[in-house]
Amino acid sequence: xxxxxxxxxxxxxxxxxxxxxxxxxxxxxxxxxxxxxxxxxxxxxxxxxxxxxxxxxxxxxxxxxxxxxxxxxxxxxxxxxxxxxxxxxxxxxxxxxxxxxxxxxxxxxxxxxxxxxxxxxxxxxxxxxxxxxxxxxxxxxxxxxxxxxxxxxxxxxxxxxxxxxxxxxxxxxxxxxxxxxxxxxxxxxxxxxxxxxxxxxxxxxxxxxxxxxxxxxxxxxxxxxxxxxxxxxxxxxxxxxxxxxx
Numbered sequence: 001x002x003x004x005x006x007x008x009x010x011x012x013x014x015x016x017x018x019x020x021x022x023x024x025x026x027x028x029x030x031x032x033x034x035x036x037x038x039x040x041x042x043x044x045x046x047x048x049x050x051x052x053x054x055x056x057x058x059x060x061x062x063x064x065x066x067x068x069x070x071x072x073x074x075x076x077x078x079x080x081x082x083x084x085x086x087x088x089x090x091x092x093x094x095x096x097x098x099x100x101x102x103x104x105x106x107x108x109x110x111x112x113x114x115x116x117x118x119x120x121x122x123x124x125x126x127x128x129x130x131x132x133x134x135x136x137x138x139x140x141x142x143x144x145x146x147x148x149x150x151x152x153x154x155x156x157x158x159x160x161x162x163x164x165x166x167x168x169x170x171x172x173x174x175x176x177x178x179x180x181x182x183x184x185x186x187x188x189x190x191x192x193x194x195x196x197x198x199x200x201x202x203x204x205x206x207x208x209x210x211x212x213x214x215x216x217x218x219x220x221x222x223x224x225x226x227x228x229x230x231x232x233x234x235x236x237x238x239x240x241x242x243x244x245x246x
Contacts (some may be wrong), residue, residue: 039099
């Protein structure tokens with residue numbers, strides 16, 4: 001497996017509220033996560049950092065050879081602990097009240113691939129040179145699309161497209177959506193909406209399928225998102241299987 005992750009402030013924001021990580025344990029099991037923070041007084045970057053830092057420590061300390069059922073519980077427990085930590089930080093730092101973060105994560109082992117999601121950062125699988133979105137956005141416009149009140153085209157440029165229906169730090173009780181996928185994939189791709197709002201999926205596929213090194217491809221994606229406006233922070237975490245030599 002090869003992996004690379006990167007985050008960029010973009011062209012408009014004055015600081016970066018995203019956090020991103022990829023970790024591997026001694027059992028060749030992987031954890032990927034992207035968190036997109038929100039809140040004043042730079043509290044968004046604190047919220048996303050709380051999420052990713054907790055996951056990093058928790059993965060390193062407790063994730064080893066878990067069954068799929070245990071891994072699902074691990075995700076749920078992590079979400080609860082992160083949410084509690086965000087509320088505790090707000091209690092200790094009143095100036096940060098209202099902060100929160102999205103979170104999309106993936107656990108990849110030889111036996112299963114699980115995604116967990118809260119908010120509108122996205123998780124994809126890559127297979128046969130195509131990207132397939134696994135997660136479902138917890139956004140107002142996506143809710144309206146599902147209800148048949150907006151078309152996909154209308155949702156794309158809707159003035160309230162950034163309104164979230166769910167985020168860590170928004171409610172004392174919260175649950176992630178958890179999705180299971182086959183491990184028969186070519187790659188796992190996570191991104192904040194700073195990337196997916198700036199680039200069509202077909203354009204992302206073109207870059208991912210190029211023959212450049214994995215680091216060059218991710219840098220290229222972020223450059224293209226910035227070239228298209230870079231309206232938000234941009235984060236990517238990408239894990240791919242080594243390509244077979246023909």
